[in-house]
Amino acid sequence: MPAGEAVLKLLVMSHAADRTGAPRSALLLAQEWVRLGLDVRILLRRDGVLRPEFEAVAPTDIYRSNPAFGLRDAGAMMRESDAVMALKCLRNPDRPYCRSVAERRHADVLADHYRGWGADAIYANTSHCADMIEQIGLNLPVLTHVREMAPSLLALDPRRRQHLVAGDGPVLAVSERGRVDLVEIGVAAARIAVEPPAAAVPDRAGLDAQRADVERELGLRPGDRLIASAGTVGSRKGADLFIDAVLQVLQPAPRPERIMAVWLGDGAWLEACRARVAEAGLAERILFPGAVADVTPVLRRAELLLCCSREDPYPRVLIEAALSGAPSIAFAGTGGAEEFIAEFDAGWLVPAFDTGAMAAQVRAALAARQGPDEALAGRVAGERSVQKSAARLLGHLNDLAGGTHGATTHS
Template sequence: MARRTVLFAHPSAELYGADRMLLDSVRGVVAAGARAIVVLPERGPLWPLLEQAGAEVRAGDVPVLRKRYLRPHRAFGLVARMVTAVARLVRLIRLVRPDVLYVNTITIPVWLVAARLCRLPSLVHVHEAERTGRLVGVALTAPLLLARTIVVNSSAAAATLAAAVPALAGRTELVYNGVARAGGPAPPPPPSSPAPPSPAPPSPESQPRRLASSALPLPLPLPVPVPVPVLPVRPGTPARLVLVGRLSPRKGTDVALDALLRLRDAGRDVELDLVGSTFEGYEWYERQLRDVAADPRLADRVRFHGFQPDIEPFLRAADVVLVPSRAEPFGNVAVEALLAGRPLVASATQGLEEIVIADRTGLLVPPDDPAALAAAVSALLDDWPFAARLAAAGRADAVERFGLERYHDHINALIGTLAAARPEDPS
């Protein structure tokens, strides 16, 4: 039997959530004995990792569908670029002769047109669940009708697609992201106990606010008994909050900074590490964040680390991990925090509600609510044994539900079904 070839298309060479999932899909395909060819727009951090995983990587820039390009005055130029790209991609497909096309994200639909012209079965892995207007939602989603199979990473993403184009519901497969277990098979050490709050007189600029602790539900019993570890104490050390992700409004970085201000106003000895960079065109947002971080109340309490290819050291150093996204189709960082054995506070939105079992594996708070976020952090710092139980239960649940082996098996099965249905000569 000839070796199967899977052609992967992806719009980025960076190393954020969707990029990492592409890498894991490629690893699973290569481990199953298939040939993986990946087309990226340019060289970047993802490129060498794909090569290390056994993939052949090629450069091929194609139009990326963004909401800003769907405006009438830009549509003509986008269509012209897409037509040119289709002809180029058809030639590539006929040269490579893959069995399946795997398109990662909905933002490069030109690949689907080329695959349909070549009678090549295609799979689209959707990592988006954006809330948009009706017309924009249909424009972004309708090209998925050209694909044979659509993989979504959460029920929230599936619902978003079906709301825009109901016909997509029948070809959608839910596959939760697989996330590598932090620290290997052995459980990591329990989180360090942060220093207790030490009331400090507020600075003249501060306006003390009352934390909305009453908004937090009472802790529920854990589904299984989890032993409470003996926690080391670090007297005089600030509690370290960590947020990993793009610096973008969608990720709620500003919400975390607002919550930090509230915690500091309440006399909490806390600090915040921000790990991630911003999209091109969103430099204004990073400037706003840095302006807030320059507030005297936050002097030396906020650190901008930029993009980091290895986020595990930051998660392991955290006392509490924050995922305050306003929208989040899945939330790899939430799973990574759970696997690292760290207490987690996340927004009750979309895929995060599917990852976190509220008050059992982590705390959920309303999105875009810095007072609730601050209150949740306070609740964990005030009851560290409870925080440790959440972290232990969260890690056990994440290992069970979001393992890489399960993910690889599911993706390979879908690819195998598509390959079996491929016509004898796709050219």
């Protein structure tokens, strides 16, 4: 390390520890920053299945391990600040800013710990970290990576939204569409830069070696054509639109090969989606296996990804699919998918929510090509790898922390 350079001490905040896109992005970025030599600590707003993986990267704390808010806590809040908010917290202790007396003490302990460590800056993985940032009270420069579009931003707790709008530090949008939405809610345009999500570049040869395992787990035959999607099974990601489109793909006269479809993920609509395809007699053709630890082996086996989101600032799964060699079909005008497909020639756009047009494009794409698109994987790896994104973000963080920080071996 050059003389005079200090190691950047970075507190990485994640609003959750589940397998959705934002926590997985935070995990991968933290891994890369540690590899680059930064001194990293991690604060998770709540516990989740990814906690052991975060803990394997860097020391990890949980901000709210068991949200609770009783009459004593409500009394304290009424005396100190907001009687109306106290009543809301009694009804829903998991709301932002609803901290019990014990949770306040826990936050004070965490704040003392991070001050003693000497943190230089905070990276917040979404706008949903605002309550943690305020209540920990470290008075550090913050880089917030906003992964929400206008509907989600407008639905934020007003204090979270005000924290985002009223700050003077930099804010990152994940797409140009996200940047426009931030300006519309009042964030100064000069504060906003665009940094899309990133994903790990997979070992495609290693994924090919898992092909037989994937086929066995999903009940595929070697010659089956596979269409995939992934995400939380619900309205926003368009699980119902996925089924609508796939049903139309399967309706024409039988093809020489069998077409299969799979949605990877969990969510409120999972059982309803399973019931719908079972009612159609297609439970063995349209699969909803639930959440999986790693989507990339299935995406490598797939020939197409369907992105059916109603609104999504930049679906990370498009990057993962492209890095695995699968192009995407997405609805136009719904967010960052349009930008990704245009930038990397990574698939096709169809009119918003027109599942008939999506089905027609699926049939055309399957007729025109077969197997992974290795050229697409190479194009996307050049710009959307975690390594490239982490390096760009480190530039922002160094600017925030007031100088160039070097790297040393992290232990």
